[in-house]
Amino acid sequence: MRIHIENLTKRYQDADRELTVINNLTFEFPERGSVAIIGRSGTGKSTLMHLLGGLDAPSSGTVKYGDVVVSALSSDARAAFRGQNVGFIFQFHHLLPEFSARENVALPLIMHGASESEAASRAEELLTKVGLSHRMSHLPSQLSGGEQQRVAIARALVARPKVILADEPTGNLDIVTASEVQQLLLDINREYQSTLIIVTHNHELARSMDVVVEMLPGGALMSRQNGQATVG
Numbered sequence: 220m221r222i223h224i225e226n227l228t229k230r231y232q233d234a235d236r237e238l239t240v241i242n243n244l245t246f247e248f249p250e251r252g253s254v255a256i257i258g259r260s261g262t263g264k265s266t267l268m269h270l271l272g273g274l275d276a277p278s279s280g281t282v283k284y285g286d287v288v289v290s291a292l293s294s295d296a297r298a299a300f301r302g303q304n305v306g307f308i309f310q311f312h313h314l315l316p317e318f319s320a321r322e323n324v325a326l327p328l329i330m331h332g333a334s335e336s337e338a339a340s341r342a343e344e345l346l347t348k349v350g351l352s353h354r355m356s357h358l359p360s361q362l363s364g365g366e367q368q369r370v371a372i373a374r375a376l377v378a379r380p381k382v383i384l385a386d387e388p389t390g391n392l393d394i395v396t397a398s399e400v401q402q403l404l405l406d407i408n409r410e411y412q413s414t415l416i417i418v419t420h421n422h423e424l425a426r427s428m429d430v431v432v433e434m435l436p437g438g439a440l441m442s443r444q445n446g447q448a449t450v451g
């Protein structure tokens with residue numbers, strides 16, 4: 220899925236001042252493959268991810284998926300579009316504590332109208348893919364941090380989204396576990412031929428991705444691909 224942002228601007232209104240976090244950005248993300256978003260804390264990476272995923276609406280400008288102007292949809296229509304096209308993975312997994320791994324992963328499918336048995340078997344397929352075939356009935360509290368994040372990945376991918384948005388998905392994991400989880404995401408992205416956009420502070424990971432986008436203070440953006448740099 221080709222994502223295109225055009226003249227995208229996001230301002231937040233605080234008590235006494237206006238903060239421009241995303242400032243008139245125009246950029247075309249690659250149709251497939253992987254994009255790293257890097258940049259210092261507070262430069263608007265999460266804000267950009269929320270706009271890209273239609274979780275939030277821009278102050279001005281557009282977010283397009285192919286020919287669909289997602290940013291112009293009503294919030295209900297955006298939610299439906301998101302459910303069909305986007306998988307989110309956050310730093311903190313947001314799993315439902317009272318449901319098993321299998322149920323957490325199956326839930327998005329059930330919400331899309333799949334039968335319970337169909338959803339459960341697809342959830343088991345995904346949990347096996349992320350290496351958790353022996354943890355299907357465990358509650359999140361019975362899983363390690365890395366295992367919980369794998370469940371979150373399985374949940375984000377179970378509906379086969381065309382776009383995977385991951386905001387510091389391994390930010391609270393130790394280095395070894397983080398690198399396993401990152402590799403898993405890259406492998407699944409390649410297998411599913413989706414677009415993976417991942418916010419990361421890991422420069423080694425960023426270098427292994429197709430495109431690197433750096434958010435700069437003041438809401439500008441710089442992208443690199445094959446050593447070329449463009450400022451937007």
Ligand SMILES: Nc1ncnc2c1ncn2[C@@H]1O[C@H](COP(=O)(O)OP(=O)(O)O)[C@@H](O)[C@H]1O
Pocket residue numbers: 231232233238240258259260261262263264265266267
């Ligand atoms: N809902 C909000 N209201 C007001 N300011 C916000 C809001 N969300 C984020 N900000 C501010 O916008 C800036 C960018 O935040 P964020 O996108 O979370 O940055 P990053 O993910 O790069 O650390 C920060 O200065 C933050 O305080």
Ligand SMILES: [Mg+2]
Pocket residue numbers: 264265266386
């Ligand atoms: Mg952030």
